[in-house]
Amino acid sequence: GGFVFSDPFIRNKRAKDGTKYTLSKQAGCFIRPQYHKTYNPTYSMPFWFLLKESIRHPFTPIFTGWRCLSYKGYLMAINMIDVYPRYDAKTPPLEKSIMDDYGKDVGGDNYDSQRGIFKREIYSMKEGVADITETHLQNPHIRFFQERNPDWKRGHLLCVVSRVTWRMLFRLKIKIIIKSIFRNK
Numbered sequence: 001g002g003f004v005f006s007d008p009f010i011r012n013k014r015a016k017d018g019t020k021y022t023l024s025k026q027a028g029c030f031i032r033p034q035y036h037k038t039y040n041p042t043y044s045m046p047f048w049f050l051l052k053e054s055i056r057h058p059f060t061p062i063f064t065g066w067r068c069l070s071y072k073g074y075l076m077a078i079n080m081i082d083v084y085p086r087y088d089a090k091t092p093p094l095e096k097s098i099m100d101d102y103g104k105d106v107g108g109d110n111y112d113s114q115r116g117i118f119k120r121e122i123y124s125m126k127e128g129v130a131d132i133t134e135t136h137l138q139n140p141h142i143r144f145f146q147e148r149n150p151d152w153k154r155g156h157l158l159c160v161v162s163r164v165t166w167r168m169l170f171r172l173k174i175k176i177i178i179k180s181i182f183r184n185k
Helices: 045-056 071-078 093-110 140-148 166-183
Strands: 009-014 020-025 062-068 157-164
Touching: 009 093, 020 045, 020 093, 045 062, 045 157, 045 166, 062 071, 062 093, 071 140, 071 157, 093 157, 157 166
Parallel strands: 020 062
Antiparallel strands: 009 020, 062 157
């Protein structure tokens, strides 16, 4: 057996202002703690996909689109550097346009462009998996997630986009290397 990865890119998209861009659909997964010490290719696969796309199309901006069910997924997305929406910066028009295109493509009529939320109630978060406590709300990113998506427990998702830059790719690779070094200790 092995892993089969499909091409996660949507190419030749155009924002409202006419900017051509590529969108990479990202999905977060949570790996149980007992498996953290084993090698898992899902840690480095997004890096290689994004690096290859950046080299193949150096003049076309690349964005990643995320659907965040919990604050944990949102914190994972926020690590990508140029991420929107966020508590400390207004979403730029290009990123808002891409977020709305992604939201409508993926969520259709269930996408609320005012709040940037996928309204869905098919799946909900299991009790105890990502509960937000008063202590969590001291983190401004978690507080922002809770305020922006108060119905996350019912299954609503926050739509997030991030711009892929060489700085972000470098930072991501460093994190992968550090994780692999300390995971084996």
